[in-house]
Amino acid sequence: MSALMDQDSSGMFKVQQTIGSVVCCKCGVPMPPNAANMCVNCLRSEFDITEGLQKSIQIFYCPECGCYLQPPKTWIKAQWESRDLLSFCIKRLKNLNKVRLKNAEFVWTEPHSKRIKVKLTVQAEVLNGAVLEQSYPVEYTVRDNLCESCSRFQANPDQWVASVQLRQHVSHRRSFFYLEQLILRHDAASRAVRIKQVHQGIDFFFGNKSHADSFVEFLSKVVPIEYRQDKQLVSHDVKSSLYNYKYTYSVKICPICREDLICLPSKVSSSLGNLGPLVVCTKVSDRITLLDPRTLRCAFLDASQYWRSGFRSALTSRQLVKYSVFYVEPPVGEATVGGQKYALSYVLIARESDIGKMLTVQTHLGHILKTGDQALGYDIYGANVNDDEMDEYRLHGRLPEAILIKKCYDKERERKKGKPRAFTTKKLPMEMDESRGGRGVDPGKMENEYEEFLRDLEENPELRFNISLYKNKNYQESDETASMTDGEGAPTVPIEELLAELELSEEGEGDGEDDMDE
């Protein structure tokens, strides 16, 4: 006997076992024994595991949007010969749960032949536990069929189901610029079919009521709004009682903006703890922040509280005038309100247009003003305001002569005139409203307002918090450093806050870093 002996780890001798060969019981070809004791060919001829499986099937494809139909109503977007398409094709086959799917791959077909061929490899158990593997091709016939949304769009491209009419009744468009950036950042208007710019507002059109709903919810989180919803009957199916409506949301943004001077009505003032009566609006998010410049006290009003009283601002940023600061006394009080530091101090100022007249006023900007600075503020003494309460207070002589709002960086900006900024912003694809003639939007005015908005962004880091700024490709760093040597420069956006534009190319992606830590 010449059996080979091995020693295994436990110390026992184990005889090496070689598998013998038997004869296939059908065809007589020698083969190693298996559970069925038949060679593979005989097994295959005996049992066809692909019996009862679908070998050809029809699928529908929308040529407009490149989607495939999954009945009854879902359209799935997939590229030609992609993984998504493969899993979609396999899902469409019935009865495939009877066998185990081992492998699936596409067989090449001409793209215009309207046929997709998939080769599937399946395994199934036959007879006594022997597992047989077989591959077979499945042919899909592709038929063109416009999906519902595409056909609706083809019939009437301007079709919308819900619209959001966003309005703010003020004379400038600053809030809309800021809102535009917010919307871009959060992608809130990605499902809008059309966006149209109108006088004092923007219209958004959606294909679906729920899209409009979520957009209005987004708005309510970022600005204080009041809205109402109306619907209009478009068509009516009598037999099944289905009604088709067009929904319209009228959204009003609160007319109080940043840097506005407000004279609070006595009721509101007393409800806020005798605040004011003159207050400055410092921040507008989903709440309005009102700061009393004389006491450095702050109050917050959210949308519902505001609309209960509905007061308007007395003076807006258009009426800001330049003052020169001659002397700043050391601050008598300091406070931090909503993350911002303020210092109360007396300053000696004079209006640029009227240098001779010196005024001593109290201001909340003691922390940033220095002798020789320029500041912007409201001239209450000389202003002509259409406000009853203010007239009353004026009568009793309880109004300050001027209130400073912010520091002016015009001198520093002179140096940078004409040079491009370090950052750019993206814009929403808006249509201009041409139809209204005189009441339409003036492009020159828009440019100026946009320039002021960008300046605003530069000066206020907290404004930049929620929006994305992108690196300007045309901007040269050397220009910046040259001007920096001349002493204090105008405030700019630090380069770490800028995002590089996402460029999708064949080689890879160039996505910049984003350090938005304040």
Next chain:
Amino acid sequence: MATRLQFENNCEVGVFSKLTNAYCLVAIGGSENFYSAFESELADVIPIVKTSLGGTRIIGRLCAGNKNGLLVPHTTTDQELQHLRNSLPDSVVVQRIEERLSALGNCIACNDHVALAHTDLDKETEEIIADVLGVEVFRQTIAGNILVGSNCALSNRGGIVHPHTSVEDLDELSTLLQVPLVAGTVNRGSEVIGAGMTVNDWTAFCGSDTTATELSVIDSIFKLREAQPSSIVDEMRKSLIDTYV
């Protein structure tokens, strides 16, 4: 020449019959076809006895025997024992064994000279086997299976074992049994050879599901065809292990 037949539409012929060189036992069935198949082959040569063992029909798996004797389990009734003693030739000793493993046909595989036994068989039983059947007893397993009687079919001229038996095991068994062995199947790929067929030195009976290939293997290993065309032998050579010692 091997014959294909069925017992009441069941192809497991080795369960319902026991064939040796001196006698043949068949089970009592519903129709006479089974019995007549045996009769037509063996009528004048050896006695064919219809019986039951312990009231059951699975006589092939319950008893073990060769031309010298027959061993029956303790479940056999006295009447059956008497009937067997009466019907079988006097040279055949019929002995009832008290053994825990009562399916002797599954536990013992034997021909006229040598027997393979279940590894857990009693020492006494082994002695009785050696005594009554006049054989040399070897405790063995086939392809790791302890039921040697079910997994092989043995005659004086050759034997078929379970298809999963390894080459080394086959060598070893062939040396022990001193006959050529082959690993094969019966009844269209069934691995339980002992239950699927029954064989003696000049004839064999298998289930009707047996394919022509299997039948030719049976014919050649048990040498049932006196005049063998050599081409078949050559063809089969790869799958046959001819180890004469």
